[in-house]
Amino acid sequence: MDLNLDAPHSMGTTIIGVTYNGGVVLGADSRTSTGMYVANRASDKITQLTDNVYVCRSGSAADSQVVSDYVRYFLHQHTIQLGQPATVKVSANLIRMLAYNNKNMLQTGLIVGGWDKYEGGKIYGIPLGGTVVEQPFAIGGSGSSYLYGFFDQAWKENMTKEEAEQLVVKAVSLAIARDGASGGVVRTVIINSEGVTRNFYPGDKLQLWHEELEPQNSLLDILNAAGPEPMAM
Amino acid sequence: LPVWFSINADYFFLQFTIPIDNGDSVKTAEADSQRTLYPYVTGTSIVAIKYKDGVLMASDMGGSYGSTLRYKNIERMKAIGKHSLLGASGEISDFQEILRYLDELVLNDNMWDDGNSLGPKEVHNYLTRVMYNRRNKFNPLWNTLVLGGVKNGESYLGMVSMIGVSFEDNHVATGFGNHLARPILRDEWHADLSFEDGVKLLEKCMRVLLYRDRSAINKLQIAKITEEGVTVSQPYSLKTFWEFKAFNNPTAGAEGSW
Numbered sequence: 001m002d003l004n005l006d007a008p009h010s011m012g013t014t015i016i017g018v019t020y021n022g023g024v025v026l027g028a029d030s031r032t033s034t035g036m037y038v039a040n041r042a043s044d045k046i047t048q049l050t051d052n053v054y055v056c057r058s059g060s061a062a063d064s065q066v067v068s069d070y071v072r073y074f075l076h077q078h079t080i081q082l083g084q085p086a087t088v089k090v091s092a093n094l095i096r097m098l099a100y101n102n103k104n105m106l107q108t109g110l111i112v113g114g115w116d117k118y119e120g121g122k123i124y125g126i127p128l129g130g131t132v133v134e135q136p137f138a139i140g141g142s143g144s145s146y147l148y149g150f151f152d153q154a155w156k157e158n159m160t161k162e163e164a165e166q167l168v169v170k171a172v173s174l175a176i177a178r179d180g181a182s183g184g185v186v187r188t189v190i191i192n193s194e195g196v197t198r199n200f201y202p203g204d205k206l207q208l209w210h211e212e213l214e215p216q217n218s219l220l221d222i223l224n225a226a227g228p229e230p231m232a233m
Numbered sequence: 234l235p236v237w238f239s240i241n242a243d244y245f246f247l248q249f250t251i252p253i254d255n256g257d258s259v260k261t262a263e264a265d266s267q268r269t270l271y272p273y274v275t276g277t278s279i280v281a282i283k284y285k286d287g288v289l290m291a292s293d294m295g296g297s298y299g300s301t302l303r304y305k306n307i308e309r310m311k312a313i314g315k316h317s318l319l320g321a322s323g324e325i326s327d328f329q330e331i332l333r334y335l336d337e338l339v340l341n342d343n344m345w346d347d348g349n350s351l352g353p354k355e356v357h358n359y360l361t362r363v364m365y366n367r368r369n370k371f372n373p374l375w376n377t378l379v380l381g382g383v384k385n386g387e388s389y390l391g392m393v394s395m396i397g398v399s400f401e402d403n404h405v406a407t408g409f410g411n412h413l414a415r416p417i418l419r420d421e422w423h424a425d426l427s428f429e430d431g432v433k434l435l436e437k438c439m440r441v442l443l444y445r446d447r448s449a450i451n452k453l454q455i456a457k458i459t460e461e462g463v464t465v466s467q468p469y470s471l472k473t474f475w476e477f478k479a480f481n482n483p484t485a486g487a488e489g490s491w
Contacts, residue, residue, distance in 0.1 A: 100326050104270070125304075129273035131326040133296070133304055148301070 012181015014143025014172050015045060015056035017113040018155075019136050020164035023121040023192025024113040027168035028056050029143065029176050030184030041184045050075050051196070053091040053114030054189050058141035059128075064108040067098050088114040092124035092132055100130025109140045115191045143175030143182035150174060165190060165199070173206045272324035272375040274298055276309045277448040278410030279320035279379045280438045282422055283388045283403045284431035287459035288381035290320050291435040293442075294468055295450035302450055310456045312463035314339045317353040317382035318456050319360075322407040323395065324375035331374060334363065353382025353389040357399070365397025377407040383460050406438070409446040414438035428457070440471050 016027040028045040031038055045057045047068045053075070057064035071094045075086045078094075092112045099106060112124040125138035137155055139147050150171060159167065165188055172186045186201040204215055216222060274296045281290035296304030309328070310320040313335050321328040338359060342351045357380040367373050373395045381390045391401040404418040417438050426434065432455060442449045451473070456465040484490050 096326075096329075100330060103326070127274055127298065127303070129324060129326040131274045131296070131324075131329060133307065133325075135304075135306070145301075 012143065012179065013045060013058040013141030014147070014175035014179060014182040015058050015109075015111050015140045016144075016147075016168050016171055017056060017111040017123040017125075017138045018159075018164050018168055019113075019121045019123050020159045020161055022161065023115050023190060024123055025161070025164045025168050026054055026056050026111065026113045026189045026191070027165075027172050028141075028187055029172055029182040030187060031182055032061055033181055038183070043184070044187060046187055046189045046198075048072070049091055049112075050079060050086050050114075052085050052116060052191060053088050053112065054191060054196070055091075055095065056111040056113070056140065057108065058110070059108035060106070063106045064110065067095060067106065067108060067110070070098060071095050085116060087116040087118060088112060088122040088124065089116075089119065092126065092134075095126050096130055096132045099126055103128075103130050111138045111140050113189075113191065115193060117193075121192065139171070141182065143172075143179035146175050146178045147171050161190060161192070169201055170207070173201075174209065176203075177209045177212065272327075274304065274325045275375075275448070276307060276322045276325060276328070277446055278406060278408040278414065278442055279309065279322050279377075280406045280410045280414045280418075280435055280442075281320065281379050281381050281390055281404065282418060282426070282431055282434065283381075283390050283424075284426040284428065286428065287383040287388050287457065288318065288390050289428075289431045289435055290318055290379060290381055290456045290458075291439050291453060292320050292322075293439070293450050293453045295448065295452070296325050297448045300447070302448070305450055305452060306468075308454065308465070310454060310465055312465070313356055313380075313382075314342070314351050315462060316350065316384045316458070317356045317380060318458045318463050318465075319356070320379040320381075320407075320456075321376045323377055327374040327376050331360070331363070331376065331378070335359075352384035353380055353391070354384075356380055356382070357389070357391040357393070357401075361393050361397065361399040364393045364395060364399075368395065368397045379405055379407060381458055383458050386460060409442055409449075410438065413441050413445055417441065436471060440473065443471060443473065 012031060012033055014029045018025045026046050030041065030043050032040040032043045047055050047057060049055055049072050055068055057068065074094050075091055078090065079086050091114065095110055095112060109128055110126045112126065115121050123135055123138050125133045125135055125140065137151065139151060154167060168188055169186050176182045185203060186206065188199045190197040276296060277293065279290065279292045281288060290310055292309045294305060294307055295302055296307040307325060310318060311332060313319050339351060360378055360380060364374060375395055377395060378393045390405060392405045393399045404422050406414040421434055435455060439453055443451055451470045452468050454466050454468055
């Protein structure tokens with residue numbers, strides 16, 4: 001089967017941004033694929049723009065990286081001129097400017113999340129085309145198809161920080177289970193008035209879903225642990 | 234905006250959006266990086282009517298992403314200045330850009346500080362020029378716009394499409410609304426509708442669209458423009474009717490059919 005190693009790097013991806021009572025939680029998987037090959041199984045798709053604003057990247061790896069780099073550069077200058085931290089809204093609008101004006105060439109969907117003193121925790125979704133949508137929570141990437149129903153049922157307003165992070169980890173994990181373009185570890189970034197916390201949930205620390213089995217070191221362990229007839233039907 | 238900021242934006246624009254011209258007037262998809270090919274996040278129908286005190290306009294709050302009903306809180310009707318209301322269907326990012334153009338237009342109008350303000354006729358004309366000129370460059374703003382307003386006691390209702398077709402009428406609709414709502418309006422619209430009758434008429438149209446347009450969602454707003462100004466209602470949902478006997482068990486008389 002052709003692996004097509006020359007295909008452009010694409011982050012199939014599952015990305016999520018969720019507001020809670022006091023800030024935001026951003027989450028993502030860690031798989032970057034080149035065609036059918038997993039080019040990077042531990043990528044970091046949650047990228048820093050400023051101390052208080054981060055962006056989740058999906059779609060073309062190159063496009064999302066270059067857009068993030070430009071916006072980080074613009075925001076750095078803006079912060080110096082303004083004399084105080086940039087707001088999440090300004091960050092989102094700068095990304096929109098690049099996404100909209102280059103819509104024919106870019107193929108990246110982004111979720112901007114952060115905390116500022118004026119509006120608190122905010123999430124902005126910027127899909128293909130350059131529309132900006134402020135939302136209490138946002139999902140994106142190929143894996144998000146499997147999460148619309150989940151969030152319709154599981155989302156609620158004013159969650160605590162712990163509830164929000166658990167929701168994000170559960171959701172990314174569910175998407176990884178069904179989306180071939182998502183996989184690896186679950187990364188989360190929590191942003192609030194106190195600062196930023198990065199967390200890392202390796203695949204084997206996640207809950208098991210339907211038809212998934214407890215990982216073992218070897219069949220031999222099962223054979224030795226079990227009783228007299230382990231190989232019988 | 235500070236000077237350094239616009240330089241950066243222009244620099245970026247120059248670097249990434251240079252039109253490739255090899256002499257052909259009709260460019261291929263690969264060679265032409267300046268042509269909008271297709272919309273991504275789209276809004277569905279807008280329906281609007283003139284009534285006794287001004288104009289009523291209705292839209293749902295959906296933003297579809299292909300066949301997925303992805304966004305359910307998009308406001309597709311916005312007040313423009315003191316006298317107008319703009320509703321849009323089609324690509325939402327292009328609508329957001331149009332709102333930016335109109336912001337600048339209204340700002341410059343206010344800066345004259347001469348007591349005059351842009352009326353709906355002027356705004357409609359501006360939009361027509363913008364849409365038609367983009368169409369001529371083969372790079373349309375992928376929207377159908379509805380512009381309603383009242384100034385000096387006169388009601389105004391007009392429409393502009395993405396190819397620059399522009400006209401005024403007593404009742405207009407975009408997208409599916411053209412096929413499903415306008416026949417209803419042709420039958421039941423009359424001059425000097427009361428507010429209540431106008432709202433009921435629009436709701437009748439929106440309910441049909443809800444039944445028959447796949448990209449419609451059951452969350453809508455109705456906006457009113459009168460001499461006093463513009464008000465957009467809170468989002469609300471319509472009741473729907475499913476209790477026809479024939480709906481209950483359609484294959485009762487012919488088991489195995491559909």
